[in-house]
Amino acid sequence: MGKHRILSPSMLSADFGNLERDTRLVDESAAEWVHIDVMDGVFVPNISFGFPVLKAIRQATRKFLDVHLMITRPMRYAERFVRAGSDLVTIHFEAVDDPAAALREIRGLGVKSGISIKPATPVSVLEGLLEYADVVLLMSVEPGFGGQSYIEGSTRKIMELRRMTDAAGTSTLIEVDGGINASNAGEVFRAGADVVVAGYAVFGADDPAGEILKILNA
Ligand code: DX5
Ligand code: ZN
Numbered sequence: 001m002g003k004h005r006i007l008s009p010s011m012l013s014a015d016f017g018n019l020e021r022d023t024r025l026v027d028e029s030a031a032e033w034v035h036i037d038v039m040d041g042v043f044v045p046n047i048s049f050g051f052p053v054l055k056a057i058r059q060a061t062r063k064f065l066d067v068h069l070m071i072t073r074p075m076r077y078a079e080r081f082v083r084a085g086s087d088l089v090t091i092h093f094e095a096v097d098d099p100a101a102a103l104r105e106i107r108g109l110g111v112k113s114g115i116s117i118k119p120a121t122p123v124s125v126l127e128g129l130l131e132y133a134d135v136v137l138l139m140s141v142e143p144g145f146g147g148q149s150y151i152e153g154s155t156r157k158i159m160e161l162r163r164m165t166d167a168a169g170t171s172t173l174i175e176v177d178g179g180i181n182a183s184n185a186g187e188v189f190r191a192g193a194d195v196v197v198a199g200y201a202v203f204g205a206d207d208p209a210g211e212i213l214k215i216l217n218a
Pocket of ligand 1: 010037068142144146148178179180197198
């Protein structure tokens with residue numbers, strides 16, 4: 001506790017017919033980041049959106065754009081995601097052959113680098129990668145869809161990763177993504193998360209800005 005908590009609302013659950021309204025809502029809220037879920041229908045069994053939507057979101061907010069690439073061979077597109085306005089580009093460990101090289105390349109593009117692991121991937125794979133990653137994104141649901149339930153075993157993984165980052169002495173932030181709401185965000189933050197993502201919990205609420213505060217204060 002007492003540590004700085006960041007919330008990154010996932011635009012996947014926004015109303016795309018009112019994308020500017022929903023982006024401005026986040027822009028004026030206590031959430032510091034904006035989470036962008038890019039899906040290609042190959043790495044995950046769903047397709048979300050790409051560059052034009054990202055650019056529209058960028059135009060409606062000055063907040064930190066946290067871009068989560070759930071796509072195969074993500075480095076083909078990294079530079080375009082940077083040009084579209086990303087502040088952080090997160091790739092999946094499972095989607096690249098050489099994660100360290102990919103993370104170095106992302107930093108070379110002038111933005112923060114992130115690496116994500118799926119629920120079945122152990123945090124031990126991140127050993128040796130922490131020095132190249134500004135953020136580790138732990139998936140607490142199977143990537144592909146918003147509105148799923150938090151996988152309980154994720155809390156242990158957060159604690160294990162917290163021990164690893166503390167031992168490594170790196171300033172890597174721990175971000176947790178999937179099924180987070182005001183009822184379980186306290187557990188996630190206390191386990192060691194710096195950043196939590198919330199999509200359905202925020203945009204499915206009657207008062208999204210109020211819900212953002214509830215999650216941050218959980
Ligand atoms: C899932 C995405 C998540 C998702 C989170 O593939 O990576 O970011 O949008 O949504 P909720 O909070 O609804 O689980
Ligand atoms: Zn995500």
